[in-house]
Amino acid sequence: MKKLWYIATKDLLIVAKDRGAWITLLLTPLVVIVLASLALSPIYKGGSLHATLLVSDLDSGGVGKQLVSALAANPNMTVQAATEAESRTLKRAGSTYSLSLVIPEDFSARVEAGSSVQLMVYDDPNSTTSAPFLKGMIEGTVNRFSAVEVAAKVGVAEALNQNPAASAASVAAAAASASSQMANQPIKTSEQPAAGTKPLNTFDIETPGFAVMFLLFGVMIGTEGLLEERDKGTMARLIVAPVPRSSILGGKLAAQFLVSLLQISLLFAAGHFIFNMDTGNSLPGLVLMVAITAYTATAFGLLLAALVKTRRQASAFGVLTILLMSALGGSWWPLDIVPPFMRTLGHVTINAWALDGIKGLILHGQGFFDILPQAGVLFAYGTVCFLAGVKLFRFRNA
Amino acid sequence: MSEQIVKAEHLVKRIGGITAVDGVSFSIEPGQIFGYLGPNGAGKTTTISILSTYLPATSGDALVGGFSVRREPLKVKEIIGVVPQEIALYPTLTAMQNLRFCGKMYNLQGSMLDGRCREMLELVKLWERRDSRIEEFSGGMKRRINLAAGMLHRPRFLLLDEPTVGIDPQSRERIFDTIFKIRDDGTTVLYTSHYMEEVELLCDHIAIMDRGKIIAAGTLKDLLKMLGEGGMIELEVSPPGCASGLEEAISRLEDVTGARREENRLFISSVSSARTLAPVMKLVEAGGCEVSSLELYSPNLEKLFIHLTGKELRE
Numbered sequence A: 001m002k003k004l005w006y007i008a009t010k011d012l013l014i015v016a017k018d019r020g021a022w023i024t025l026l027l028t029p030l031v032v033i034v035l036a037s038l039a040l041s042p043i044y045k046g047g048s049l050h051a052t053l054l055v056s057d058l059d060s061g062g063v064g065k066q067l068v069s070a071l072a073a074n075p076n077m078t079v080q081a082a083t084e085a086e087s088r089t090l091k092r093a094g095s096t097y098s099l100s101l102v103i104p105e106d107f108s109a110r111v112e113a114g115s116s117v118q119l120m121v122y123d124d125p126n127s128t129t130s131a132p133f134l135k136g137m138i139e140g141t142v143n144r145f146s147a148v149e150v151a152a153k154v155g156v157a158e159a160l161n162q163n164p165a166a167s168a169a170s171v172a173a174a175a176a177s178a179s180s181q182m183a184n185q186p187i188k189t190s191e192q193p194a195a196g197t198k199p200l201n202t203f204d205i206e207t208p209g210f211a212v213m214f215l216l217f218g219v220m221i222g223t224e225g226l227l228e229e230r231d232k233g234t235m236a237r238l239i240v241a242p243v244p245r246s247s248i249l250g251g252k253l254a255a256q257f258l259v260s261l262l263q264i265s266l267l268f269a270a271g272h273f274i275f276n277m278d279t280g281n282s283l284p285g286l287v288l289m290v291a292i293t294a295y296t297a298t299a300f301g302l303l304l305a306a307l308v309k310t311r312r313q314a315s316a317f318g319v320l321t322i323l324l325m326s327a328l329g330g331s332w333w334p335l336d337i338v339p340p341f342m343r344t345l346g347h348v349t350i351n352a353w354a355l356d357g358i359k360g361l362i363l364h365g366q367g368f369f370d371i372l373p374q375a376g377v378l379f380a381y382g383t384v385c386f387l388a389g390v391k392l393f394r395f396r397n398a
Numbered sequence B: 001m002s003e004q005i006v007k008a009e010h011l012v013k014r015i016g017g018i019t020a021v022d023g024v025s026f027s028i029e030p031g032q033i034f035g036y037l038g039p040n041g042a043g044k045t046t047t048i049s050i051l052s053t054y055l056p057a058t059s060g061d062a063l064v065g066g067f068s069v070r071r072e073p074l075k076v077k078e079i080i081g082v083v084p085q086e087i088a089l090y091p092t093l094t095a096m097q098n099l100r101f102c103g104k105m106y107n108l109q110g111s112m113l114d115g116r117c118r119e120m121l122e123l124v125k126l127w128e129r130r131d132s133r134i135e136e137f138s139g140g141m142k143r144r145i146n147l148a149a150g151m152l153h154r155p156r157f158l159l160l161d162e163p164t165v166g167i168d169p170q171s172r173e174r175i176f177d178t179i180f181k182i183r184d185d186g187t188t189v190l191y192t193s194h195y196m197e198e199v200e201l202l203c204d205h206i207a208i209m210d211r212g213k214i215i216a217a218g219t220l221k222d223l224l225k226m227l228g229e230g231g232m233i234e235l236e237v238s239p240p241g242c243a244s245g246l247e248e249a250i251s252r253l254e255d256v257t258g259a260r261r262e263e264n265r266l267f268i269s270s271v272s273s274a275r276t277l278a279p280v281m282k283l284v285e286a287g288g289c290e291v292s293s294l295e296l297y298s299p300n301l302e303k304l305f306i307h308l309t310g311k312e313l314r315e
């Protein structure tokens, strides 16, 4: 038992001295968490992405104007009046735009008659910036407008510069869910957070997701350390010394567990103290989840070491598995937004169970007892990996 | 029952399709430096792995300090020290950190551990560099630390696997001094090498190994006797074929203890090369041969190896 601890402290010393390890463990995840939180904040919050839309209102009636003012009411959009020719070419007064809308002459008449109309949306297929996002906003506005206010069937088709057929169907389909009756008075909409909720901090979403992913990348340091010890002959030195194999493996795993625990704790601490990430209502719950996640990640690292032959294989296979688990398991985007079968499939991963528990605490106000099922499943997951890893790991190179 | 520190009996180790060790038996007396000489791939490391309990033998057994490597590996581990062929150290840790760690694995602690680390580092002349990382050391310095790490705990029996491969002459001297020193302190040493000069210099008893088998064993003197006491003459003659039958005539000469021919090369051992040379040359000329090369030497292990296997020790 003493020797197990000596082996663990030796490994901790090696990691402590390894600058590359700390980049993987802390710096890289922090950079990714900050970038993702800042970049994705408009999507989660409907926030600050802004664009200008060219609009040619050819409508002789009043409905077109109502649509334009509804669009202009969107805080993310500036509406710029333009001639039809300018809209078609996406060029006006020397500037180039990525999207334009043409409201046809008979718009009001057709809406009032209850027949279908076509709104023309022009975009630049080569513009990768805000066009898709803007289209979404137009679509949304038209839908709301047509459904509640215009009460007519409004079909919106999109005419692309190069390929008119391509995505017209999608926009038309979205807009075709219009309703039946027309009202003259525009209805104002306003959004307000529901009672008891708080303004969203994207760090609450991104920190746990990426922390769990980089925790898994972090255990690969231990996996490679284990294989390196075997390859470089230091494992042989330990085997011919009076040291039980359980102490050799136990020491190395204990060190990796402590490194993982420190890593995820520091990432959460940074999220909380620097970026104001919420830590939920149950600190014991969070500590439990974090510890079990570190345990399971460590066991995963052992299983990886047991399944591969070389360090090269470990890193290739490890990176692939971790990226797959992170994508499937909700490290990159919340599993709430994926189709149900993907959500089910996602729960083959460590990430999903860890994040269910952690996000339950941080985002959904759950308490210690609410997350015990997730903690239990994750612990069982880790234990299966651990037992399989111990059984399959070879102390000598074949 | 047995005084011997090692008694290996019919050790066999098959790895994959290869028989790396093929029925090896030998014994080592306490206080000896036992040389285990053989070319690369002979099975030296595999033998050491069995004796040190790293690998189980396919068949056969060895007693180390009276304990069976097969049945009492833990007892064996406690009395041996192993210096592996590869540098088995943690490159980012310092010399001192590496040694302290190794010492702890052998239950050394406190002032005892500190004392031994210092003693060993002074012995291999690296005390001043104790706080440098292993990765900053030269190959020879790494080898010296590798050696120190294996004997820190004063094992009764030390197994050295080619401890001088690829190092500077100075480090080699230091390693030899160290080995003599610990032998004098009572440690028995198994010294593995493919350098015959080293084995000649260091070892009391020698086993020569090739292709998994011990092909000759004994003291240096015993072994060299196999080549004749006095000296060796090696002749290359032309034209091809002229030498056939010549070895028989030569072996009947006075003072000649052995003659052997391989194609147009003649190997002659005799009590005295100086006295034998003239009559040999006479016979060669009489046979219609011309000498294209001539070499005189005293017997050594290299020549013995060639004599026994028909190939060079070093490839």
Ligand SMILES: Nc1ncnc2c1ncn2[C@@H]1O[C@H](COP(=O)(O)OP(=O)(O)O)[C@@H](O)[C@H]1O
Binding pocket: A397, A398, B015, B016, B018, B019, B020, B021, B038, B039, B040, B041, B042, B043, B044, B045, B046, B047
């Ligand atoms: N792990 C292994 N896998 C396959 N062959 C091996 C292995 N270890 C040793 N051998 C083979 O066994 C023979 C003896 O090897 P070894 O004991 O290392 O020789 P030496 O130490 O004398 O150079 C060689 O032919 C070598 O290729």
Ligand SMILES: [Mg+2]
Binding pocket: B041, B044, B045, B046, B085, B161, B162
């Ligand atoms: Mg070898």
